Amino acid sequence: MYCEAGVSEERLRLQTYQKNIVDDDSASKASETVKDKETSEASNWTLIKEIWKHLRPDWLLLLAIVGFTTLTAAINIYTPIVIGDLISIVQKELNNRIKRPPDFTALNAPAAKLLGLFSLQGFLTFLDISLVSRLGENLSKRMRRELYSAILAQDMAFFDSHMQGEVVGRLTQDVSEFKHTFKLVITQGLKATTQIMGTGVHLIRISPSLTFTLLATMPFLYLAMNLYGVYLRKVSKQSKSGDSLASGVAGEAVANIRTVRAFASEDQELERYGEAMEAASLLNTKLGFHIGAFQGMTNASIGCMILVILYYGGKLVASGDMTGGQLMTYMVSTQNLQRSLALVGVLFGQVIKAFGSAARVFEYVHLRPDIPIKGGIIPAGFEGRIEFRNVEFTYPTRPEHQVLRNLNLVLPVGKVVALCGPSGSGKSTIAQLVERFYDADRGQVLIDGVDVRHLDPSWLRRQIGYIGQEPILFATTVYENIRYGRPDASREEVEAAARQANAADFISKFPDGYETVVGERGVTLSGGQKQRIAIARALLKDPKVLILDEATSALDTQSERLVQEALDKLMEHRTVLVIAHRLSTIRNADVIVVLSVSRKEARKDGNVVEMGTHAELMNRKGAYYSLHQMTQQ
Numbered sequence: 001m002y003c004e005a006g007v008s009e010e011r012l013r014l015q016t017y018q019k020n021i022v023d024d025d026s027a028s029k030a031s032e033t034v035k036d037k038e039t040s041e042a043s044n045w046t047l048i049k050e051i052w053k054h055l056r057p058d059w060l061l062l063l064a065i066v067g068f069t070t071l072t073a074a075i076n077i078y079t080p081i082v083i084g085d086l087i088s089i090v091q092k093e094l095n096n097r098i099k100r101p102p103d104f105t106a107l108n109a110p111a112a113k114l115l116g117l118f119s120l121q122g123f124l125t126f127l128d129i130s131l132v133s134r135l136g137e138n139l140s141k142r143m144r145r146e147l148y149s150a151i152l153a154q155d156m157a158f159f160d161s162h163m164q165g166e167v168v169g170r171l172t173q174d175v176s177e178f179k180h181t182f183k184l185v186i187t188q189g190l191k192a193t194t195q196i197m198g199t200g201v202h203l204i205r206i207s208p209s210l211t212f213t214l215l216a217t218m219p220f221l222y223l224a225m226n227l228y229g230v231y232l233r234k235v236s237k238q239s240k241s242g243d244s245l246a247s248g249v250a251g252e253a254v255a256n257i258r259t260v261r262a263f264a265s266e267d268q269e270l271e272r273y274g275e276a277m278e279a280a281s282l283l284n285t286k287l288g289f290h291i292g293a294f295q296g297m298t299n300a301s302i303g304c305m306i307l308v309i310l311y312y313g314g315k316l317v318a319s320g321d322m323t324g325g326q327l328m329t330y331m332v333s334t335q336n337l338q339r340s341l342a343l344v345g346v347l348f349g350q351v352i353k354a355f356g357s358a359a360r361v362f363e364y365v366h367l368r369p370d371i372p373i374k375g376g377i378i379p380a381g382f383e384g385r386i387e388f389r390n391v392e393f394t395y396p397t398r399p400e401h402q403v404l405r406n407l408n409l410v411l412p413v414g415k416v417v418a419l420c421g422p423s424g425s426g427k428s429t430i431a432q433l434v435e436r437f438y439d440a441d442r443g444q445v446l447i448d449g450v451d452v453r454h455l456d457p458s459w460l461r462r463q464i465g466y467i468g469q470e471p472i473l474f475a476t477t478v479y480e481n482i483r484y485g486r487p488d489a490s491r492e493e494v495e496a497a498a499r500q501a502n503a504a505d506f507i508s509k510f511p512d513g514y515e516t517v518v519g520e521r522g523v524t525l526s527g528g529q530k531q532r533i534a535i536a537r538a539l540l541k542d543p544k545v546l547i548l549d550e551a552t553s554a555l556d557t558q559s560e561r562l563v564q565e566a567l568d569k570l571m572e573h574r575t576v577l578v579i580a581h582r583l584s585t586i587r588n589a590d591v592i593v594v595l596s597v598s599r600k601e602a603r604k605d606g607n608v609v610e611m612g613t614h615a616e617l618m619n620r621k622g623a624y625y626s627l628h629q630m631t632q633q
């Protein structure tokens with residue numbers, strides 16, 4: 001069927017994928033799927049440019065935050081100086097207390113200054129946090145929008161080879177993680193960096209030679225951090241993929257909980273999730289190891305810096321180029337510097353992770369689908385003649401299995417063409433090619449004589465109505481579900497479509513009528529009810545071409561009668577392609593096409609075994625006749 005095909009391949013792919021990411025060190029290799037064109041490693045610079053694109057609309061807000069943060073950092077550098085002044089006054093009064101009684105009024109000025117600084121600092125912190133929160137939300141909103149629109153624009157081959165949970169995970173987890181780190185970097189990181197620079201200047205003023213000795217070691221440290229950072233980013237991306245795959249496994253089971261329950265396969269699902277978690281946890285542990293090593297090295301480097309100060313500063317004091325007090329002040333300032341550097345180190349680890357997340361977000365954004373959702377010719381009129389000319393087709397996710405071979409088929413305007421044949425013979429595939437969910441590998445699918453590849457896909461899909469065996473409804477009201485067929489339809493048109501589809505009666509019996517919420521995928525409705533809502537939706541869409549994929553096969557006789565009646569109305573004056581297993585439903589079709597899975601049976605080595613009306617095919621006593629006899633037994 002349309003949606004369920006390829007589930008087993010998906011699992012196989014998942015297992016291979018998990019094995020890859022554990023065995024293989026290369027994140028890009030791990031994320032390769034059959035039809036994966038995702039770019040492996042976007043450079044940091046490209047990522048920064050992407051992020052900036054989403055930040056630019058808020059540049060004023062960003063500037064204000066940078067200004068406020070810098071001011072907060074300046075206050076943090078200045079406050080110890082005022083505290084020092086205050087201590088000096090106390091010290092002075094202490095020294096003079098033998099000569100005269102202490103005069104505490106001298107304390108008022110620095111105390112008032114401190115009060116002003118603390119109040120300003122509090123106010124700036126409030127501004128910073130609230131503005132950064134706003135900026136982060138705006139940024140993540142834009143990223144999510146762009147990512148979601150990129151996901152929705154992907155072709156079916158993409159959805160065949162990516163797990164639902166993994167795709168949605170990028171939209172939720174990855175964007176959230178990026179947003180969280182972004183906010184931290186803008187507030188804490190910026191402040192720490194400014195403090196590092198401010199304290200640095202302060203240190204140069206105290207002792208230029210000692211400070212330059214320290215600075216000389218910096219480029220080596222920077223280079224080492226950068227090199228290790230590149231590697232960390234790769235490991236981080238792998239670990240994120242592992243996490244997403246685990247959520248994908250759980251998401252799939254929860255989405256298909258009815259099947260899981262019916263097969264009592266809860267334990268099996270738990271085990272599958274456990275395996276995925278195990279793989280993810282191995283990768284996360286590896287990441288933790290490297291982040292630990294990175295931070296350990298940062299701390300050790302800072303310790304070495306202190307040693308340099310003591311050693312070199314001690315020599316300066318001994319040679320009379322520096323006082324003991326100055327060395328003390330220098331040490332205290334470097335302690336502040338060390339704290340800021342440690343914070344930057346911690347943030348650096350987070351930034352590495354966040355870059356991994358951003359890379360995963362923008363990976364999909366840059367993925368160009370082979371079949372776009374829009375663009376191309378929009379013909380002035382549309383008759384509805386469909387032709388398959390020498391079509392060959394293989395699903396991209398299963399290149400070794402050719403599904404359609406030399407298929408030639410015409411769906412005349414306003415006629416009903418029925419496809420029958422064994423399971424796997426390609427009936428649904430033909431329908432998917434009409435909708436251009438996939439492109440033929442060779443040959444052409446022509447709509448009114450124009451190759452579908454030249455037509456605007458969204459225009460084409462608007463001309464086609466599809467009713468499947470298990471209609472998918474959205475978790476909203478009956479009314480909204482019907483109106484999905486034509487969002488600008490009026491209430492009267494929606495109700496008229498429901499009446500035509502034999503749905504008005506049961507809808508009016510619901511206490512909330514058209515406002516009844518149908519639950520996820522329409523679970524609160526019966527199969528026949530869902531089917532009639534889907535028919536009402538299709539009636540409202542009023543398509544020229546209709547595809548009925550085993551639309552009544554899952555229903556009981558009573559329900560089938562109601563649905564069939566509705567379908568008969570829907571089929572009037574349209575080109576209809578019926579996919580059927582039960583031959584009873586296609587007796588009246590204008591043309592019946594019998595397909596085969598095996599090459600031997602088919603004409604000219606293609607898929608079609610026989611073609612004709614019911615009477616012609618019965619007289620021929622060939623494949624259709626045999627199928628008919630089988631269903632009669």
Ligand SMILES: Nc1ncnc2c1ncn2[C@@H]1O[C@H](COP(=O)(O)OP(=O)(O)OP(=O)(O)O)[C@@H](O)[C@H]1O
Binds near residue numbers: 006397427428429
């Ligand atoms: N998305 C997909 N990716 C890979 N292979 C697929 C996909 N969908 C279907 N197939 C394979 O293509 C072949 C034809 O499938 P299709 O669904 O068209 O058959 P069908 O005649 O409609 O079968 P059924 O009557 O069981 O619905 C099958 O071998 C199937 O496994």
